[in-house]
Amino acid sequence: MSETKFTEDHEWIRVDGDIATIGITDYAQEQLGDIVFVELPQTGDTIDQGGDVAIVESVKAASDIHAPVSGTVETVNDALVDEPGKANEDPEGDGWFFTVTLSDPAELDDLMDADTYKAFVAKL
Amino acid sequence: MKAPCTVALDRTPLYDLHIASGAKMVPFAGYHMPVQFAAGVLKEHLHTRRQAGLFDVSHMGQLRLIGVNAAAALEALVPGDIQGLVPGAMRYTQFTGPSGGILDDLIVTKAQDHLYLVVNADRKAADLAHLRANLPRDIAVEPMEDRALIALQGPAAARVLERHAGGAAGLKFMSSAAMPVMGFACIVSRCGYTGEDGFEISVAGQDAPALAAALLDEAEVAPIGLGARDSLRLEAGLCLYGHDIDTTTSPVEAGLAWSIGKRRRAEGGFPGDAVIRRQIAQGVTRRRVGLRPDGRAPAREGTPIADKDGRNAGAVTSGGFAPTLGAPISMGYVRAELASIDTPLDLMVRGKAMAARVAAMPFTPARYHRG
Numbered sequence: 001m002s003e004t005k006f007t008e009d010h011e012w013i014r015v016d017g018d019i020a021t022i023g024i025t026d027y028a029q030e031q032l033g034d035i036v037f038v039e040l041p042q043t044g045d046t047i048d049q050g051g052d053v054a055i056v057e058s059v060k061a062a063s064d065i066h067a068p069v070s071g072t073v074e075t076v077n078d079a080l081v082d083e084p085g086k087a088n089e090d091p092e093g094d095g096w097f098f099t100v101t102l103s104d105p106a107e108l109d110d111l112m113d114a115d116t117y118k119a120f121v122a123k124l
Numbered sequence: 125m126k127a128p129c130t131v132a133l134d135r136t137p138l139y140d141l142h143i144a145s146g147a148k149m150v151p152f153a154g155y156h157m158p159v160q161f162a163a164g165v166l167k168e169h170l171h172t173r174r175q176a177g178l179f180d181v182s183h184m185g186q187l188r189l190i191g192v193n194a195a196a197a198l199e200a201l202v203p204g205d206i207q208g209l210v211p212g213a214m215r216y217t218q219f220t221g222p223s224g225g226i227l228d229d230l231i232v233t234k235a236q237d238h239l240y241l242v243v244n245a246d247r248k249a250a251d252l253a254h255l256r257a258n259l260p261r262d263i264a265v266e267p268m269e270d271r272a273l274i275a276l277q278g279p280a281a282a283r284v285l286e287r288h289a290g291g292a293a294g295l296k297f298m299s300s301a302a303m304p305v306m307g308f309a310c311i312v313s314r315c316g317y318t319g320e321d322g323f324e325i326s327v328a329g330q331d332a333p334a335l336a337a338a339l340l341d342e343a344e345v346a347p348i349g350l351g352a353r354d355s356l357r358l359e360a361g362l363c364l365y366g367h368d369i370d371t372t373t374s375p376v377e378a379g380l381a382w383s384i385g386k387r388r389r390a391e392g393g394f395p396g397d398a399v400i401r402r403q404i405a406q407g408v409t410r411r412r413v414g415l416r417p418d419g420r421a422p423a424r425e426g427t428p429i430a431d432k433d434g435r436n437a438g439a440v441t442s443g444g445f446a447p448t449l450g451a452p453i454s455m456g457y458v459r460a461e462l463a464s465i466d467t468p469l470d471l472m473v474r475g476k477a478m479a480a481r482v483a484a485m486p487f488t489p490a491r492y493h494r495g
Contacts, residue, residue, distance in 0.1 A: 034166040055474070059165040
């Protein structure tokens with residue numbers, strides 16, 4: 001049973017047990033434009049909620065991706081590094097960034113569910 | 125995500141057409157301008173390289189200099205050979221300052237009874253003031269405020285334009301003629317800012333929407349925004365004023381000495397001539413170069429450049445992703461001894477050294493119609 005949460009920085013986080021998969025939302029990729037470069041964390045990195053964890057560069061500019069939760073990086077999407085355009089084409093599928101083992105699942109409570117995020121984006 | 129726009133922005137005559145075409149508009153040089161259309165920057169860029177793109181460049185300044193000795197008078201402000209232009213010929217040059225820096229870069233076209241100038245949008249007010257303050261009183265400086273400027277660029281541009289303007293395809297690169305396009309009185313110039321064959325069409329603002337719409341109706345033509353305009357000119361190795369050239373860079377440091385003709389080098393007579401002639405004769409301490417990072421990370425404007433001993437070597441002035449190459453490219457200034465092709469350097473992206481090499485420009489082959 002998985003659940004997807006969203007941040008105000010337009011990341012999604014899909015939680016399955018104590019493993020979470022993280023990426024950027026469709027709204028984020030739309031705003032960024034064509035993505036040409038992605039720098040991901042390394043397996044085993046410890047990340048803190050709100051800290052810089054990845055970099056996305058579009059044809060327009062570079063953007064920092066903040067960690068939506070704290071934890072340890074389990075796997076990274078190497079295919080995305082080779083084909084950064086996947087984050088445009090399928091941001092919430094093949095365009096995932098990395099997975100983490102959650103160190104504080106309670107952090108998820110502060111994040112938005114799908115309906116709340118949809119309403120949040122609608123107001124932007 | 126964006127601060128509300130508080131400055132009143134001008135609209136070009138094509139504003140409504142951009143909105144109808146699905147443009148994403150941004151403030152640029154005091155105008156509402158399309159940064160991209162629905163296709164996005166990458167596709168717009170590649171479309172221009174493969175077929176033809178239509179660009180609204182009406183924000184640029186168009187003006188006329190009228191007077192019997194206009195060419196000689198203008199030569200007091202620019203190092204280009206203006207007196208040597210035959211009617212219909214165009215030249216790229218710069219307004220230089222007293223220490224040899226660049227106040228703006230511009231294209232000068234010799235028309236039958238006047239000079240036609242196209243200057244940068246950001247600089248047009250300053251350029252007008254500069255011309256009015258420094259040209260003799262008998263040279264009239266006339267801004268062409270009612271004119272739009274439409275660029276049609278790409279390998280299909282000549283074929284497309286010929287359908288609407290018989291004879292346009294016969295123009296050679298850097299030549300210009302007054303001719304009707306779809307019956308509208310236009311100045312058609314074979315030039316551009318993409319490295320491709322193409323045209324810039326000056327047309328009355330009231331006629332511009334119909335002309336642009338008709339060109340966009342052609343199967344080969346797509347609307348292109350400022351985003352792709354920037355990546356196209358970067359691949360073509362062309363300077364963007366305020367970034368790659370400004371009052372602190374001379375035309376020689378910028379690699380633009382080719383635009384200073386033999387007679388002007390010999391005679392001088394333009395602002396900064398002592399500095400510029402000395403630099404031509406004795407060399408410069410830094411040069412504008414192309415840069416190819418080894419990795420995939422783009423090195424953008426302001427990125428410090430280090431030599432392989434870790435010493436400061438210069439800085440990137442423009443950089444981004446080159447869609448035609450599928451790789452990042454940059455241009456910037458480095459110490460002259462580091463300017464030869466293939467010199468290894470480090471680009472300090474977010475504090476990390478990214479290996480790069482000095483590369484020849486243009487990054488993609490120019491395809492101008494030299495006839």
